[in-house]
Amino acid sequence: MNPIITSSPTPKSNSNKRELLFTFQSIIVTGLLAFTAIAFFFYNDLSIVKGIKVIFAPFLSVVPLLFVLSILRDLQKGFIEGNYSKNEIIRFCAITLLITASFTGITYLLSKIDALEILLAAIMAILSAIFFLKSKIKDILGMSIVTGIAEGIIVYMIFLF
Amino acid sequence: MKLKNLNMAFIVTTGVSVVVFIYLVFLGYDEIRTLKDVIKIIASIMFPIPMLFFVRFILIEHFLPQNTDDYKLKNQKPATLLLILAVIFGVGAMQLTEYLTGQKLENHLIFAHLINSTTISSYVLNYILYNNLKANGILSGVLLSLAIHVFFLSA
Numbered sequence: 001m002n003p004i005i006t007s008s009p010t011p012k013s014n015s016n017k018r019e020l021l022f023t024f025q026s027i028i029v030t031g032l033l034a035f036t037a038i039a040f041f042f043y044n045d046l047s048i049v050k051g052i053k054v055i056f057a058p059f060l061s062v063v064p065l066l067f068v069l070s071i072l073r074d075l076q077k078g079f080i081e082g083n084y085s086k087n088e089i090i091r092f093c094a095i096t097l098l099i100t101a102s103f104t105g106i107t108y109l110l111s112k113i114d115a116l117e118i119l120l121a122a123i124m125a126i127l128s129a130i131f132f133l134k135s136k137i138k139d140i141l142g143m144s145i146v147t148g149i150a151e152g153i154i155v156y157m158i159f160l161f
Numbered sequence: 162m163k164l165k166n167l168n169m170a171f172i173v174t175t176g177v178s179v180v181v182f183i184y185l186v187f188l189g190y191d192e193i194r195t196l197k198d199v200i201k202i203i204a205s206i207m208f209p210i211p212m213l214f215f216v217r218f219i220l221i222e223h224f225l226p227q228n229t230d231d232y233k234l235k236n237q238k239p240a241t242l243l244l245i246l247a248v249i250f251g252v253g254a255m256q257l258t259e260y261l262t263g264q265k266l267e268n269h270l271i272f273a274h275l276i277n278s279t280t281i282s283s284y285v286l287n288y289i290l291y292n293n294l295k296a297n298g299i300l301s302g303v304l305l306s307l308a309i310h311v312f313f314l315s316a
Binding site: 014016092140 | 191196197200201204205207208210211212214215217218219221271290
């Protein structure tokens with residue numbers, strides 16, 4: 001018997017690596033959303049109109065999210081091992097661009113909100129959507145949507161804010 | 162383990178480019194006046210990172226560098242050509258844009274930071290992981306032209 005525990009590192013497949021990247025991307029988006037909320041909060045001098053709403057704002061989106069997560073099965077099969085074909089790459093890059101454009105618009109709409117509790121509710125709703133993507137749509141589609149959201153927020157911050 | 166090292170290299174690259182840019186921005190930039198400027202700069206530094214992750218996500222198979230002499234010999238000429246072309250094109254485009262809009266790049270540092278951070282991040286990523294010499298030529302060309310523009314051509 002060999003007493004030494006040969007702690008061979010688990011062989012990392014490509015799909016594992018893709019999953020890791022997906023996780024990183026969702027963390028980045030979460031950070032960006034928090035950053036957006038803080039930026040708007042400080043810059044627009046948001047005030048709390050009704051304190052009770054602030055407490056209940058997260059429930060609005062978190063409760064449906066948890067419910068949906070608990071009843072839904074995984075929507076995609078997961079990350080593939082091999083390469084993506086050219087058509088797929090083009091299609092998902094297009095989707096990413098589309099989501100980027102629409103999220104630039106959505107961030108613009110967020111900047112028009114002048115009450116803190118509504119902003120909080122909106123950010124929580126987007127965050128819930130991201131967690132939903134993260135846990136159920138583990139695929140290149142989820143990745144391109146998350147990337148699009150991140151880039152949309154950044155583009156708004158650079159060019160329009 | 163080689164694959165693990167490469168993945169580490171990717172993360173380190175991203176981290177280093179962020180740190181370098183934060184350093185550059187807050188040392189050499191005396192035009193930060195409002196919170197808005199800070200937010201814009203942070204956003205322009207963050208800009209390449211999600212894109213890099215996306216590229217890595219798609220191109221995960223092609224990353225192993227085949228750094229053979231043969232490959233280098235074959236790509237020397239096109240890479241050098243692309244470098245020169247990119248420098249000429251980059252400087253020309255920036256001069257033309259300044260001429261047409263009548264504004265200086267120095268007055269819109271966000272754009273400089275944006276080009277800079279995007280190019281450096283992709284440069285380091287390409288250098289470490291993909292080792293594509295042609296892409297290396299183009300990216301070096303863009304960085305060089307930006308440097309030439311800022312140092313020599315904008316009095």
